[in-house]
Amino acid sequence: MPTVLITGASRGLGLELARQYVEAGWRVIACARSPAKAADLGALAVASNVRMTVHPLDVTDHGQVETLARELDGLPIDVLINSAGVMGRESFADQGMAIQRFGQTDYDDWMHTLRVNVFGPMKLAEAFVENVAASGQKKLVTLTSMVGSMGQNTFGGLYAYRSSKAAANCIMKSMAIDLQRRGIIALPMHPGWVRTEIGGPRGELDVATSVAGMRRVIEGLTPAQAGRFLQWDGRELPW
Numbered sequence: 001m002p003t004v005l006i007t008g009a010s011r012g013l014g015l016e017l018a019r020q021y022v023e024a025g026w027r028v029i030a031c032a033r034s035p036a037k038a039a040d041l042g043a044l045a046v047a048s049n050v051r052m053t054v055h056p057l058d059v060t061d062h063g064q065v066e067t068l069a070r071e072l073d074g075l076p077i078d079v080l081i082n083s084a085g086v087m088g089r090e091s092f093a094d095q096g097m098a099i100q101r102f103g104q105t106d107y108d109d110w111m112h113t114l115r116v117n118v119f120g121p122m123k124l125a126e127a128f129v130e131n132v133a134a135s136g137q138k139k140l141v142t143l144t145s146m147v148g149s150m151g152q153n154t155f156g157g158l159y160a161y162r163s164s165k166a167a168a169n170c171i172m173k174s175m176a177i178d179l180q181r182r183g184i185i186a187l188p189m190h191p192g193w194v195r196t197e198i199g200g201p202r203g204e205l206d207v208a209t210s211v212a213g214m215r216r217v218i219e220g221l222t223p224a225q226a227g228r229f230l231q232w233d234g235r236e237l238p239w
């Protein structure tokens with residue numbers, strides 16, 4: 001039975017990833033910042049008949065990441081998915097767009113956005129690389145975003161979120177190169193514009209469609225796709 005570890009599994013894409021991987025018969029290590037508040041995830045774990053376990057994990061708390069890594073020492077993890085993410089303040093996704101305007105920068109919040117969206121995936125990869133290397137599938141995926149693409153930036157703004165996702169693309173590209181010799185396929189993936197708290201109600205996709213697409217892409221990944229910037233339906237995006 002293959003194993004997947006998912007961060008940010010309390011809601012949105014992370015929760016749907018957990019749901020679909022459980023349904024597909026995988027062992028799921030679901031990480032959530034506050035499991036006690038993640039009722040849907042808890043119910044899913046109970047229904048999974050112990051194939052899914054829930055672990056408290058704030059990805060900015062490196063001590064907590066290291067504790068979980070010690071707990072899971074020796075357990076092969078076929079797929080590690082960094083889904084935990086934040087958009088940063090001054091965003092209005094509920095209105096269909098998100099803006100971090102020039103002149104309104106909240107630097108503390110920007111730093112928090114970087115801690116979650118960039119340092120989080122980096123720390124998870126460093127903490128669990130041996131688990132991934134010991135697995136059959138050896139895949140390391142971070143949900144970044146097309147708004148981290150320079151080529152697709154046509155309306156400006158969004159300084160904190162864009163820069164965090166561009167940086168996340170950068171680290172996944174480097175990891176793809178550095179970890180290829182260990183047989184690990186690392187890459188950034190854009191889930192599409194999805195109706196979640198981050199995507200807002202005007203998103204183009206529902207979570208089920210996005211996650212089904214991403215699972216298909218992840219399932220079919222080849223070493224030649226390491227370090228490519230792919231989206232949920234397998235299409236490649238410009239950096």
Ligand SMILES: NC(=O)c1ccc[n+]([C@@H]2O[C@H](COP(=O)([O-])OP(=O)(O)OC[C@H]3O[C@@H](n4cnc5c(N)ncnc54)[C@H](OP(=O)(O)O)[C@@H]3O)[C@@H](O)[C@H]2O)c1
Nearest residue numbers: 008010012013033058059084085145193194196197198199
């Ligand atoms: N939805 C879209 O259109 C879209 C587009 C491009 C990229 N993405 C990316 O996809 C990923 C998932 O987003 P989503 O759409 O599912 O958003 P969401 O519904 O807002 O979910 C965000 C998740 O991240 C978790 N999280 C936030 N800070 C965390 C921390 N410090 N430690 C651990 N978990 C933390 C949240 O946990 P709590 O419940 O504890 O807050 C929640 O589970 C994000 O990386 C996002 O940037 C989404």
